[in-house]
Amino acid sequence: MSSSLAAPPPQGRWLSRWKLRRCTRVGHGTRVLGKIWVHGRGKIYVGDHVFFDARNAPIELHAKTHATLYIGNGCLIEGGSSLEAVDSISLGENCHLGPFVKLMDNHQHQTTGNRQERPSSNPIVLEQNVKVGAHSILLPGAQLGEGTLLEAHTVVSRKIPAGAHLQGNPPRALKKEPKKETPT
Amino acid sequence: MRFGEMAKRFLKEFRLDREWLSHKLSRVLGRLRARWLFRGMHAKDLCATGKVVLHVEGRLQLGRRVTFVGGMIPTTIRVAKGATLYIGDDCVFNYGVSFEVHACVRIGERCMFGSAIVVRDFVGETLKPTTLGNDVWVAHGAAWEPGICVGDGAVLAAGSFVAKNVPPGHLALGNPARTMELKMGT
Numbered sequence: 001m002s003s004s005l006a007a008p009p010p011q012g013r014w015l016s017r018w019k020l021r022r023c024t025r026v027g028h029g030t031r032v033l034g035k036i037w038v039h040g041r042g043k044i045y046v047g048d049h050v051f052f053d054a055r056n057a058p059i060e061l062h063a064k065t066h067a068t069l070y071i072g073n074g075c076l077i078e079g080g081s082s083l084e085a086v087d088s089i090s091l092g093e094n095c096h097l098g099p100f101v102k103l104m105d106n107h108q109h110q111t112t113g114n115r116q117e118r119p120s121s122n123p124i125v126l127e128q129n130v131k132v133g134a135h136s137i138l139l140p141g142a143q144l145g146e147g148t149l150l151e152a153h154t155v156v157s158r159k160i161p162a163g164a165h166l167q168g169n170p171p172r173a174l175k176k177e178p179k180k181e182t183p184t
Numbered sequence: 185m186r187f188g189e190m191a192k193r194f195l196k197e198f199r200l201d202r203e204w205l206s207h208k209l210s211r212v213l214g215r216l217r218a219r220w221l222f223r224g225m226h227a228k229d230l231c232a233t234g235k236v237v238l239h240v241e242g243r244l245q246l247g248r249r250v251t252f253v254g255g256m257i258p259t260t261i262r263v264a265k266g267a268t269l270y271i272g273d274d275c276v277f278n279y280g281v282s283f284e285v286h287a288c289v290r291i292g293e294r295c296m297f298g299s300a301i302v303v304r305d306f307v308g309e310t311l312k313p314t315t316l317g318n319d320v321w322v323a324h325g326a327a328w329e330p331g332i333c334v335g336d337g338a339v340l341a342a343g344s345f346v347a348k349n350v351p352p353g354h355l356a357l358g359n360p361a362r363t364m365e366l367k368m369g370t
Contacts, residue, residue: 037256057257060256100300102299102300102342109321111366115296115321137342155344169343169344169359
């Protein structure tokens with residue numbers, strides 16, 4: 001669970017609120033360590049007990065005009081992650097985004113024709129208990145089911161069923177269970 | 185006449201869209217910053233709306249209207265002694281692009297670079313000159329083997345690792361990258 005991975009320190013409550021002052025709603029117990037860059041005129045909802053751990057690199061939260069960015073309760077977002085919403089991005093409860101993860105729900109440029117035009121966007125949905133490894137990229141249309149586990153450097157742009165364990169670009173399912181830690 | 189139009193637009197847009205104003209302001213500041221950063225270089229109309237770290241010992245040749253967009257991570261340009269980096273006109277680089285040039289890198293005109301890309305021409309001790317054509321779009325997190333040649337109008341998809349040459353007008357996708365044809369409208 002995300003809360004057991006890195007428990008946020010109890011101090012810095014008002015500082016965290018000040019750093020997230022541009023969000024539409026911030027839940028209680030939300031902590032920010034380090035630098036966070038919130039911009040755009042869309043709506044950003046941050047749930048309760050969310051932990052932004054930006055000690056190694058800053059975090060970007062960007063919601064364009066009329067966009068919504070929803071972060072559920074108990075999420076853990078590590079440094080260098082950037083969430084860019086043009087239409088909508090929603091993270092469920094207890095999601096864990098590793099360092100340098102990129103979530104974008106719009107490609108920003110067209111591959112054919114005029115490159116300066118913005119194509120239509122496709123919302124990103126992460127359900128509960130999703131874990132995303134370091135440097136992963138979630139492209140428009142990525143919908144991760146409950147309990148999905150993505151390894152590092154995975155690139156996803158489609159619907160993934162619940163409980164899948166994926167790796168690679170294009171993503172492939174890992175059949176083996178991840179090695180369980182030896183009990184001490 | 186043009187000033188009048190600008191003023192009209194200013195008055196009209198201020199209530200509706202403050203984003204436009206802040207965009208313009210950052211652009212003006214970026215031009216000033218770029219003028220200071222790239223002083224002594226024969227490059228015009230540059231724009232750097234963010235921090236740019238320069239370690240240039242070799243040759244850096246920039247085209248006109250090159251933009252370095254600022255953001256979370258500063259842009260770094262590192263050109264070693266005896267190395268050359270050519271950047272064509274109208275290129276746009278998003279934040280976090282870092283250039284690590286030890287031999288020669290050529291970037292064509294009207295290229296677009298996403299965030300967090302390392303533009304390099306070496307791995308370990310092997311140096312190979314790398315060329316990117318015109319109208320190339322490199323998406324977030326793409327990387328390549330040094331010594332490759334990317335054709336005009338090609339697209340390197342997000343998170344892809346390109347090990348072979350990409351023909352013009354093709355899309356490189358995956359790790360290792362496979363290429364497929366794009367139908368460019370223009």
